[in-house]
Amino acid sequence: MKNVIGRSHNIRFRIYLLIGFICISWIGLLIFFSPYQAKRMATEIVYRDVEFIGKLLSENLSVGTQAMMLDDGASIDQSLNLLLRRSSEDEITLRWVQIYDENNHLIRHLDNEKRQIIRDPTPNINGSHIKSENTQESFHEFENEIIAWLPMIDVEQHKIGLIGIAYSKDYLIDRTSRNSILFLTIGLIVLFAMLWMGYLLNKTALQVEVAQHSLIEEKKLSEEKSEQLSEMNKTLEDNLEKIKEAQNQLVQSEKLSAIGQMVAGVAHEINTPRATIDHYLTVVEKKMRVIENSGSMESVKNISSMISNEMLPAMELASTRIGEIVEGLLNFTRKDQREMKFSNLHKIIDSVLILLQNQLKSKIVVEKRYGDLPEIECFPGQLSQVFMNILTNAIQAIPEQGLISIFTSRRNEYVLITISDNGQGIPDEVKNKIFDPFFTTKPVGKGTGLGMSISYDIMLKHNGEISFNSQLGVGTEFIITLPISHTNQHIKEKEVLC
Structure with a gap:
């Protein structure tokens, strides 16, 4: 049993070690990838908003800036207003949006902090800092904000404009922190669940191993008892045979004892008819001499009558008596x-x-x-x-x-x-x-x-x-x-x- 408990402790230690390694790895991954979380989230948000703005402006911008300006920019303003409402509903800290034409001239500026759209922006917010050759998306991280520049390309792969979107860095960091906390909480819950499962598994494993050990011990004990019972049964059978033999000897001893007590009486019972037979044999022998000596027919008749009527019945009775005694002895023994x-x-x-x-x-x-x-x-x-x-x-x-x-x-x-x-x-x-x-x-x-x-x-x-x-x-x-x-x-x- 001590060996079983020792093995169970080893199993428990291994399970806990595995769970601890998994949890530490999980937390380490969260900490390691946290700096990349903000950028990944910013990228997702920017792509989402750009896709949204692109769908709104695609028809207007696809015909060129001059055609777009014929309606006095109403469609652009409508698109920016929708973006403004969306950022408010999603609680996303959108700081500003700038739209440039193909010549990098700023044509619209959405100021989310002032909640207004500025037409014909002042030089302070123009796009002079945008390079004309900027034809690829780019991200720029500053102290308080993250700015994404994405060119707008028409169906002929010509640059027809540029969109700039700025987001509050604090919001993204806060959002990332909240996600990290969420992941960490989930990790702790998983850790607790795994520890609890490990405890249950270890407990179950211990119970199973103890049960298996008990079954093995019971089987061994049963086999030992079976062997002992077999040996005892054989011993009992041997003893029973000895008892039977002893009883047979005792029965025979009792018979011999009874016969011993009867010997004198039986001998007398046999001797009496035997003496009768001996007596008549002697008489017959004497009578035969008389017949030989006299030769008289009358003597022969008298002796013959005596033998037939007296001696033979007496000897027959004596012989029968002896036979009965012998038969009785045979039946008894x-x-x-x-x-x-x-x-x-x-x-x-x-x-x-x-x-x-x-x-x-x-x-x-x-x-x-x-x-x-x-x-x-x-x-x-x-x-x-x-x-x-x-x-x-x-x-x-x-x-x-x-x-x-x-x-x-x-x-x-x-x-x-x-x-x-x-x-x-x-x-x-x-x-x-x-x-x-x-x-x-x-x-x-x-x-x-x-x-x-x-x-x-x-x-x-x-x-x-x-x-x-x-x-x-x-x-x-x-x-x-x-x-x-x-x-x-x-x-x-x-x-x-x-």
Whole structure:
């Protein structure tokens, strides 16, 4: 900004210097040409009056002096009277006019001071001082007057007379002075106008330069801010990717934590049907030895009937149970596809109950009231995680014998899932923290504090809602609302939640 102001001062100095030079030159020209002004003005006035007199006398003098004198000089007197009136009207100080014939004899004398025309002038005012060879105009400057002599020439270029006109020098000087003052005044006005214009131009130039400088600075600042914003945006994107990765790891950690807590129960659930299958395989092996040893058809029939009616159904049931458990584990741990798909909500809930069966059957009764629901558009693995988190918390909240109730119903374009228990309930002071990340009331090593936070995010992702009611010592109820379809709201799986 200092550089801008400095440049503006330089511009102002140059403008003022130029204006001063122009004004000084103007005044100098006026002073230099003032001496020539009087002569130029006298010349103009003389030429004007001579032209005027010439027009008046041209007809009379063109026929010669003798013819002019026949009318006793009346036309000359008339012309001089007109000149006398004109000089009075124009306030021109005309002192005298003399008219001579071709022999330089004075024939008329107009005395403007006496306001009269003299015929047959006395020798005191005759034209004896006029040279006969004077055939060109001439100007003579005396102390108090300026005299102009102009010959009158006829059409044949012969001299037919001479006119002399005298003007007051004081008048001409006064007239010149007035003109000089007028020009000087105009010059001062022009000077002031130019100074004012210079001031305005300088002010405008300063404003323009300051504005340009401001625009340049703003542009630079904008570019710098744009670069900073780009860098910040890139940093935010990098951090967002890191956060997404961390969240994915946390989600997986929560899943692994849940799986870790289920390992013992799942192992027991798998071992029980496996033991059944092993038992019947041992029995079949023994019966086969009996058949080999006895060879009796009756023994073969009895053993075959036992295998068909008792052993095979039991082993088939055990195998189915193992398959259900494995399927439940796969559904829970499988990573969902990027697009939602229509799934059976009841199967999702049942697969979670299978994984929790070992924790449930010893002390808790599960009451299921499933309504008539259509398949819903969802990410099945994520909903499995929500139900796993809610049911696990319900199981852990029931110290001894208890009841968990699961109800489903349809509400227009939504499904409603209610999961309630008669456990210990949630204290009032922690109710507003249930969905906060890393909040848990469980002992160390029993939970990550992410289960309900992740469940809340999954509900948001499905355009659903999750809420709860709880009373200490009575129990807790979770209410989940999910849209049946997302046709009008195409949703893709977010990488934040897997």
